[in-house]
Amino acid sequence: MRCDAIRYVNDNGITWRSVPIDFGVPWRTVFGFFQRGRARGDLARMHACPYELVWLHGGINPRTVAVILDSQSVKGAETVGSASRGFDAGMVINGRKRHMGVDMRGMPVAVMVTPVSQHDSLAARDLLFRLKITHPEITVAWADSAYGGTLITWADTVLGLTLKTVPRRKGQKGFAVLGKRCRVERAISWIMRARRNVRDYERLISHSEAHLAWTTITLMVRRLTRPPRHPRIEPHPVEREVVVKFKPFRICRRQQPLPIRLAPIAPA
DSSP states (O other), X not given: OHHHHHHHHHHHTOOGGGOOGGXXXXXXXXXXXXXXXXXXXXXXXXXXXXXXXXXXXXXXXXXXXXXEEEEEEEEBOTTSOGGXXXXXXXXXXXXXXXXXXXXXXXXXEEEEEEETTSOXXXXXXXXXXXXXHHOTTOOEEEEOGGGOTHHHHHIIIIIOOEEEEOOOOTTOOSOOOOTTHHHHHHHHHHHTTSGGGSSBOOSSHHHHHHHHHHHHHHHHHHHHTSOOOOOOSXXXXXXXXXXXOOOOOOOOOOOOOOOOOOOOOOOO
């Protein structure tokens, strides 16, 4: 019942004091279970178990070797302290930033929250370090141009990880769906379905990360209720290359038109 109460708070965006009495658990007990689960590492184990089951349920190897990185800036409420928030002049947002790494199916693997004033390339070092510890099989990561520069060299020399940037198309104006980056954007939209994540209300950064983890657990549990897929025979491609084959043109000689023969006129 305590897990259901936490998911109810996360999905509906209510305060802890507004937990319905129908769960049969006081709100202080629910909040204490939420806080201790994040501090003792129980939430991380709860996230790792269904993550592997989702991949096995789909007939895919749960050991992913490629991730996609991106960040999202959200506004912070008045309960967020000044020490853990910042101001982004480009996005005109005063709050926090969520750094996320997702697999090739769009399922979040690791999430980290920082002040919004921190640059993506600096926060990506901690995120990649966490990913390498929890998932040492990861060898490739894709991100946008904000993660370029010295971060690519650092990831290769320190972590042994290949970081590739996916730039915008030439002459692109406005929003456009880009390869691989659309998957992390889709994962962000999944997280924003929970009303608690629309705005950051947490005083501690660890609590913000815990709410994102609970949202991910809910998504994975819903996927496990779907009918299983057939096991994949071929390995999942890391980067699918589209090869366009052109058929050679056949040069034909122009033939002379056939003579037209008229039928003889019948005698009257």
